[in-house]
Amino acid sequence: xxxxxxxxxxxxxxxxxRAELVIEITRGIENPIKIAVVPFRVKSxxxxxxxxxxxxxxxxxxxxxxxxxxxxxxxxxxxxxxQIFYRDWRAIDSEYTVVGSVERDDRGLLVRYGLHxxxxxxxxxxxxxxxxxxxxLRDIGHYxxxxxxxxxxxxxxxxxxxxxxxxxxxxxxxxxxxxLILSDADGGRPQTIFQxxxxxxxxxxxxxxxxxxxxSFRGKRAGIYxxxxxxxxxxKVAEFPxxxxxxxxxxxxxxxxxxxxxDGNAEVYVANLRTGELDRMTNHFSIDTEASWSPDxxxxxxxxxxxxxPQLYMMNLADKxxxxxxxxxxxxxxxxxxxxxxxxxxxxxxNERFHIARMNLKTREIRILTETDLDESPSVAPNGTMLIYAxxxxxxxxxxxxxxxxxxxxxxxxVSESVREPAWSPFFN
Amino acid sequence: MSIFKxxxxxxxxxxxxxxxGCAGQVNESAQGPSKVETDAERAAREARQAEFLAKxxxxxAKxxxxxxxxxxxxKTAEDLRKGAMAAxxxxxxxxxxxxxxxxxLDDLDSHAKYxxxxxxxxxxxxxxGDERGTRAYNLAxxxxxxxxxxxxxxxxxxxxxxxxxxxxxxxxxxxxxxxENGWSRNRRVELIYQ
Amino acid sequence: xxxxxxxxxxxxxxxxxxxTHAEEPSSSESLRQSQGELLLQIExxxxxxQALRGLIEELSYQLSQMSTDQxxxxxxxxxxxxxxxxxxxxxVAVKPTQPNASAVRGGFEPSPATQVAVPEISDQDAYNAAxxxxxxxxxxxxxxxxxxxxxxxxxxxxxxxxRFWRGQVFxxxxxxxxxxxxxxxxxxxxxxxxxxxxxxxxxxxLLIKNQDVIxxxxxxxxVITQSPESVEAxxxxxxxxxxx
Numbered sequence: 001x002x003x004x005x006x007x008x009x010x011x012x013x014x015x016x017x018r019a020e021l022v023i024e025i026t027r028g029i030e031n032p033i034k035i036a037v038v039p040f041r042v043k044s045x046x047x048x049x050x051x052x053x054x055x056x057x058x059x060x061x062x063x064x065x066x067x068x069x070x071x072x073x074x075x076x077x078x079x080x081x082x083q084i085f086y087r088d089w090r091a092i093d094s095e096y097t098v099v100g101s102v103e104r105d106d107r108g109l110l111v112r113y114g115l116h117x118x119x120x121x122x123x124x125x126x127x128x129x130x131x132x133x134x135x136x137l138r139d140i141g142h143y144x145x146x147x148x149x150x151x152x153x154x155x156x157x158x159x160x161x162x163x164x165x166x167x168x169x170x171x172x173x174x175x176x177x178x179x180l181i182l183s184d185a186d187g188g189r190p191q192t193i194f195q196x197x198x199x200x201x202x203x204x205x206x207x208x209x210x211x212x213x214x215x216s217f218r219g220k221r222a223g224i225y226x227x228x229x230x231x232x233x234x235x236k237v238a239e240f241p242x243x244x245x246x247x248x249x250x251x252x253x254x255x256x257x258x259x260x261x262x263d264g265n266a267e268v269y270v271a272n273l274r275t276g277e278l279d280r281m282t283n284h285f286s287i288d289t290e291a292s293w294s295p296d297x298x299x300x301x302x303x304x305x306x307x308x309x310p311q312l313y314m315m316n317l318a319d320k321x322x323x324x325x326x327x328x329x330x331x332x333x334x335x336x337x338x339x340x341x342x343x344x345x346x347x348x349x350x351n352e353r354f355h356i357a358r359m360n361l362k363t364r365e366i367r368i369l370t371e372t373d374l375d376e377s378p379s380v381a382p383n384g385t386m387l388i389y390a391x392x393x394x395x396x397x398x399x400x401x402x403x404x405x406x407x408x409x410x411x412x413x414x415v416s417e418s419v420r421e422p423a424w425s426p427f428f429n
Numbered sequence: 430m431s432i433f434k435x436x437x438x439x440x441x442x443x444x445x446x447x448x449x450g451c452a453g454q455v456n457e458s459a460q461g462p463s464k465v466e467t468d469a470e471r472a473a474r475e476a477r478q479a480e481f482l483a484k485x486x487x488x489x490a491k492x493x494x495x496x497x498x499x500x501x502x503x504k505t506a507e508d509l510r511k512g513a514m515a516a517x518x519x520x521x522x523x524x525x526x527x528x529x530x531x532x533x534l535d536d537l538d539s540h541a542k543y544x545x546x547x548x549x550x551x552x553x554x555x556x557x558g559d560e561r562g563t564r565a566y567n568l569a570x571x572x573x574x575x576x577x578x579x580x581x582x583x584x585x586x587x588x589x590x591x592x593x594x595x596x597x598x599x600x601x602x603x604x605x606x607x608x609e610n611g612w613s614r615n616r617r618v619e620l621i622y623q
Numbered sequence: 624x625x626x627x628x629x630x631x632x633x634x635x636x637x638x639x640x641x642x643t644h645a646e647e648p649s650s651s652e653s654l655r656q657s658q659g660e661l662l663l664q665i666e667x668x669x670x671x672x673q674a675l676r677g678l679i680e681e682l683s684y685q686l687s688q689m690s691t692d693q694x695x696x697x698x699x700x701x702x703x704x705x706x707x708x709x710x711x712x713x714x715v716a717v718k719p720t721q722p723n724a725s726a727v728r729g730g731f732e733p734s735p736a737t738q739v740a741v742p743e744i745s746d747q748d749a750y751n752a753a754x755x756x757x758x759x760x761x762x763x764x765x766x767x768x769x770x771x772x773x774x775x776x777x778x779x780x781x782x783x784x785x786r787f788w789r790g791q792v793f794x795x796x797x798x799x800x801x802x803x804x805x806x807x808x809x810x811x812x813x814x815x816x817x818x819x820x821x822x823x824x825x826x827x828x829l830l831i832k833n834q835d836v837i838x839x840x841x842x843x844x845x846v847i848t849q850s851p852e853s854v855e856a857x858x859x860x861x862x863x864x865x866x867x
Contacts, residue, residue, distance in 0.1 A: 173601055199600035202565055220553070220595055243572050243596065246565040259569065264576075266569035286673055287569040303566055307677025308670070309525065310566055324680045331525075334563040347563050354561065363865060376563050394607070421564065528666045534659070577666070584658040 033152060035060060036069035036094035040111070041079040043103035048137055052102060052111070055141035059159045059186060060149060062401070063385070064408025069094040080112045080127050089118040096124070098148060108133040111140050115148055124151050138188060158381045161185045162425040163388065164203040164212055165399060167417040179417075180214060182229070185424075187399075187412055193227065194234075203423045206249045212423075213237070213247035213256060224258055226273070237271060248292040257281070257300055259289040268302050268315075281315060282322075290334045295341040301325065303333040312346055326359070328366055334376060338384050338404070345369075345378040345387055356389045358404060369406040379424045380404075388412075390420040506546050513543030518620040520578060521613060524561070527573035529581060537578065540620060541585030551623040554578050554594040557601060559612035564598055571596030578618045593623075703791060707754055710784075714747055746772070746779035753785065762792050783809065783816050794825065803829050810842075820846055820855035828862055836866060 037057040042048065053071075060066035075088045080099050089097050100113030114127040128147070130140055139160070146157030163185060169177045180194040180203055194200065198217035205212055206226075213226045223239035224247045238244040242261035249256055256271045260278075268281040268291045282288040284306045291302035297317075304313050312326040312335045326332035331349035338345065338358075348357035348368065356370045356378045372391040380387045386403050396418035401410040516539035521530065529537070544550050556571030575594035583589055604611035749772050756765035769789040773782055790805035806826040809816060816822065823846045830839030843859040850856055 168600075173603060176601075199597065201568065201598070201600070220593075222595070242594075243569060245568050259565065261569070261572055266572065285669060287566065287573065289569045290563065290565045303563070305525070306673060307680050308673040309677060310562070311677075311680075324684070327681055327684050331562060333566050374560060528670065529663070580662060581659060584662050585655050 032061075032065055032067040033096065034069055034094055035066050035096045035098065035148075036074060036089060036092070037098040038074065038077050038079075038100070039071065040113070041077075041101040043101050044105065046104060048102060048104075050137035050141060052100065052137060052141045052144070053098070055138065055186075056098065056145045056148070059142065059145035062186065062410055063149065063157075064403055064410065065149075065153060080114050084116050086116070086118050086121045089116075094118055096148075096152065098144075100144070102137070107131070109137065109140070111137075111144075113144055115151060138184060142184065142186075155385060156383045156427070158383050158385070158424075158427075159185055160429070161382060161427060162209075163187070163399075164205065164423040164425070165390075165419050166200045166203065166421040167419045168199075168397070169417050178216075180212075180216075181419075182212075193229070193232070201421060202246045203421060204248050205423055205425050207251055207253045207426055209426045209428050211249075211253075213249065215245045215247065224256070226256070237273065243289075246290045250293050251295055251297040257291040257293060259291070268300070270317075281317075281320065292336045294337050295339060301335040301337065301344060303335065312344070325361075332357075334378070336378060336380060338380050339382060340384055343404075345380060347376050347378070356387065356402065358406075367406060369402045369404070370400065370409070372400065375400075377421050379422050381424050382427045388422040388424050390422060392418075509539075509543040509546045512539040516540055520574075520618045520620070522574050522616045522618075524559070524612070524616065525570065527570060527577050529577055533578075534581075537581055538585060541582050541587050544582065544588075544591050545586035548588060548591065551591050551593070552582075553621045553623055554592060555601075555619040555621065556594065556596040557603075557615055557617050557619070558599045559615040560599045560602065560607075561612065562599075564600075568596050568598030571598045574616075574618045578620065704758065707758060711751060711754060714751060746776040746781055749776065750779075750781045750785060753788070757788060757792060762796055766792055766796075783813050784818075787816075787818055787822065790822070790825070794829065799829055799833055803833065820850055820853055823849075824855050824858050824862070827859060831862065831866060840866070 035057065037053040037060075039054075040052045057066075057068040061068050069092055073092045075092065076085070078084055078099050079101050082099070084097065084099070095118055097116040097118055098113065099116070100111060102109065102111045104110075109130075109132045111130045111132075112127055113130075115124040116122070117124050125147075130143065132140060142159040145159040149155070149157035149159070163183050165181055165183070167179045167181055176197060176199075178196050178198065178200045179192045180200050181190045182193050183190040193212075194214070194216070196216050198219075201215045203212055203214040210230065211226050211228050213224060215222060215224050217223070218239070221239055222242075222244045224237045224244045226235045226237055226247075227233070228235075237247070237256060238258060238260060240260050240262035242264075243259055243266055245259045247256050247258045250270075254273055256273055258269055258271060259266050260269050261267070263280070265285055266287045266289050267283060268288050270279045270281060271277070272279075281291070281300070282302070282304070284304065286305040287310070288302055288304045288306070291300045293300055294314075299317055300315050302313055302315065303310050305311075306313075307324065309330045310333045311324055312332050313322050314325050315322045325335070325344070326346070326348075329348050329350055331347070331354070333347050335344045335346035337343070342362065343358050343360050345356060345358045347354055348366070349355075350368065353373045354375055355368050355372075356375045357366050357368045359366045369387070370389065370391070375389050375391045377390040378387045379389070384404065386401050386408070388399055388401050391398055391400050397420040399412040399419055399422050401412065402408065516536040517533075518536075518540075520533045520537070522528075523530075540552070544552065554575040556573070556575030558567035558570050558574075562570075572594070575596055579589075579592045579594045582592060599615070602611070602615040603617070604614040749768070753765055753768035753772055756762075756768055766789065769785050769792070772779075772785045773789075776782060779785075786805060786809055790802050790809065793799075793802035793805060803826065806822050806829070809822050810819065810826065813819065823842050827839045827843035827846070830836075830842065832839075840863065843863050846853075846859040847856045847863075
C-alpha cells in the first residue's frame with residue numbers, strides 16, 4: 001500500500017517535468033464562469049497517472065472563460081451517482097459542478113461524468129459514459145473538457161486539438177539541436193517527430209490533421225518535407241537550389257504554397273502534391289514569402305517587400321491580381337486568415353516593437369492583441385477563439401495564447417528548451 | 430596588336446630561313462669548284478653569323494624575361510591568396526536591407542582577386558539576419574544578403590561555379606544580446622573558404 | 624571563303640583581346656570597377672523604385688479612402704440642400720404674399736442680433752432667411768439666425784425645424800458635442816417630430832464617433848425597430864455593420 005502511494009506520487013510529480021509547457025494565466029475576462037470540478041472517484045484498484053478533474057479544470061481555465069473553484073473549499077466530493085446539494089455549491093460560489101468516476105477493468109477504462117447547473121438545480125446533460133480500450137486518460141480528459149466547454153459556451157472546444165512547435169537547444173552558434181515537437185493543446189505529451197542539428201522552420205498542418213509540412217536542411221541544402229504523422233513517412237516536396245521555405249497547405253489538402261528562389265529570387269509558388277507540378281505565383285525582384293491560403297481557397301495572403309518595407313498583400317488566385325492589404329505600420333508580415341475568413345492575424349510593428357495584430361478585412365480595423373515584444377508566428381485555433389504565438393523572455397523563446405479580442409492572455413512558459421514556431425492543428429473530428 | 434608584331438616576326442624568320450637554305454646550297458655548290466671565298470661572300474657570311482648570334486642573344490633574353498615574369502606571377506598569386514586570407518570574412522548589413530556597405534568592398538575585392546586567380550578555390554556564402562521580424566522573411570532576407578555578396582564577386586571576375594550561397598535566416602545568431610549591438614553583428618554574410 | 628575570313632578575324636581578335644588582358648591589367652581592372660559601381664547603382668535604383676512603389680500604394684489607398692469619404696459627405700450635403708430647396712418651394716406655395724427674400728436678408732445680415740428685436744417679420748420669413756444662410760454656407764451666421772428664431776418665435780410650428788437645422792449646422796462645423804445636445808434635446812422634446820428618424824440616425828452616428836458606442840448602437844437599433852422599412856433604418860443598419 002505504501003509502495004502504491006509512493007508510486008502514485010512519483011508519477012504525479014513526473015507529470016510537469018514531462019510536459020514541456022506549463023500554463024500560467026496573465027489576464028482573463030471580467031466575469032468568467034465559475035466551475036467546480038470534483039476529483040473523479042476512483043472505482044477500481046490501482047492509481048491513475050492523470051488527475052482527470054485537474055486536467056479538465058486547467059483546460060477550462062486556460063480558455064479564459066472559466067475560473068476553477070478550488071478543491072479545498074468544496075464541502076463534499078460527490079460522485080456521478082450521488083445526490084448533489086446545490087445549496088452547498090452556491091455557498092462556495094460555484095455556478096457549475098462537474099462530477100465523475102473512473103475505473104479500469106479487463107476491457108479497459110470506463111469513465112462516467114456529469115455537469116450540474118447549480119443555479120438551475122439540474123444536470124446540463126444526462127450522465128455520460130466513455131469506455132476506452134487503451135490507456136488514454138488524457139484523451140478522455142480533453143474530450144470531457146470539450147463537451148463541457150461546448151455545452152456552456154455554444155462553441156466547439158479545442159482541447160482535443162494538438163500543437164506543433166520547434167524547440168532549440170543551443171550550445172554554441174554552430175552546435176544546436178532542433179526538434180519538431182507534437183503535443184496536446186495544453187502542451188502535454190510532447191513527442192519529438194523530427195530532430196536535426198540544422199534549423200527546422202515553418203511547421204504547417206494539412207487540413208485533415210494527418211500530415212505536417214516543414215522546412216529543414218539536409219546538410220547545407222534547404223528542403224520542404226511533408227511527414228505523415230501516423231506512419232512517420234516523409235516525402236520531400238522541394239529541394240531546389242536556394243530557398244525552400246514557408247509551406248502552407250491549401251484547404252483541400254492537395255496543394256502546398258511555398259517560397260522558392262530557384263529562379264534567382266524569393267518568389268511564391270504553388271506545388272501540386274500529387275503531380276509535383278509547380279506554378280509560379282509572384283514575380284518581383286523584392287522578397288515575396290510567407291504565403292497562406294484563405295479558407296475558401298480562392299486567394300493567398302503573402303508578405304512582400306515590393307513597396308520597400310514588408311507588407312501583406314492578397315492575391316486572387318484566379319487571375320493573379322495583387323492587392324495590398326496592410327497600410328498601418330512599417331512592418332507587417334506572416335499573415336494568416338481566421339477560420340471564418342473575415343479577419344487576418346499577422347505580425348505588426350508599432351513603436352519599434354513587434355506584436356500580433358488582427359485586422360477585420362471589411363472594416364480594416366486593426367486590433368493589437370499582444371503586449372510582449374518580438375511576438376511572431378501567430379496560428380489561429382480551429383474554433384477561431386484564440387491564437388497561439390511565439391514570444392520570448394530574456395533567455396529563451398516561449399509560446400503564448402491570446403483570445404481574438406485580446407482580453408484573455410495565457411503564457412505557456414517552457415520548462416527547459418527555447419520554443420518557437422507554433423502551429424495549431426485543425427479539428428480531428 | 431602584339432599578335433601582328435609576332436606574326437611579322439615569324440614571317441621574317443621564315444623568309445630568312447628560306448634564304449639561308451638557298452644560300453647554303455649555293456655555298457656547297459660553290460665549295461666544289463673553288464674554295465676561294467670572295468670578299469663579298471665573306472662579308473655576307475660574317476653578316477649572317479652576326480645576325481645569328483644576335484638572334485640567339487635575343488631569344489635568350491626573351492626566355493629569361495619570360496621566366497622572370499613567370500616567377501613574378503607565382504609570387505603575386507601567393508600574394509593574392511595571402512591578401513584574401515587576411516581580408517575580413519564577415520560583411521554586415523542594416524536592418525531589412527541587403528545592399529553592401531561601402532566599407533565591405535575593399536575586403537571583397539581581395540577575395541575576388543584571389544578567387545579569380547585560382548579557379549580551384551571555392552567559397553560558401555552564408556546569409557544571416559537578426560531576430561527582429563518574422564523567421565521566414567528573415568530567411569529570404571539572409572539569402573538576399575548572400576546574393577548581394579555573390580553578385581559583387583562575380584562582377585569582379587569570380588566564376589559563379591566557385592560560389593555557393595545559402596541562408597540561415599535568424600537561426601544562427603553570432604550574438605545573443607538583444608540590442609542594436611548584438612543585432613548588428615547578426616545581420617551578416619559569412620564568407621567561408623571550402 | 625568569306626566565313627573563313629570572318630572566323631579567322633574572330634580568332635585574331637580573341638587572341639588580341641587575350642593579349643590585351645595580359646598586357647594591360649589596368650583596363651580590365653577599371654572595367655570591373657565600373658561594373659561593380661553599376662551593380663551598386665542598380666541596387667540603389669531598385670530600392671528607390673520599391674520605396675516609390677510603396678509610396679504610390681499608400682497614396683492611392685489614401686486617395687480611394689478620401690474619395691469614398693468625400694462622396695458620402697457630398698451625398699449628405701446634396702440631400703440636405705435638396706430638402707432645403709423643397710421646403711422653400713413649399714413655403715412659397717403656401718405664402719405667396721411674402722416679401723421677397725433678398726429684402727429680408729438685407730435687413731437681417733448686417734446685424735443679426737438686432738433682428739431679435741424686430742418681430743414684425745413673419746416666422747416663415749425669418750426661417751427662410753436663416754435657410755438662405757445655410758445654403759450660402761454662412762454657417763456661423765446661420766447659427767445666430769437659428770438661435771434668434773428659436774428665441775423670437777418659440778411658438779412657431781417651424782421651431783422644431785429650426786432646432787433640427789441648428790443641429791445639422793453644428794455637425795457640419797464639427798461641433799459634435801453641441802450637435803449631440805441639440806439632437807438629443809429634439810428626441811426628448813419631440814418624439815413625434817416628422818424628421819425624428821433622421822435625427823436619431825445622425826445622433827447615433829455622432830455618439831459612436833464620439834466613443835459612446837453603447838448609446839449610439841441603442842439609438843440606431845431604435846430606428847430599425849421603430850420603422851424597419853424606412854430609408855433611415857437602412858442607414859442605421861449600415862452604421863451598425865461598421866462597428867460590428
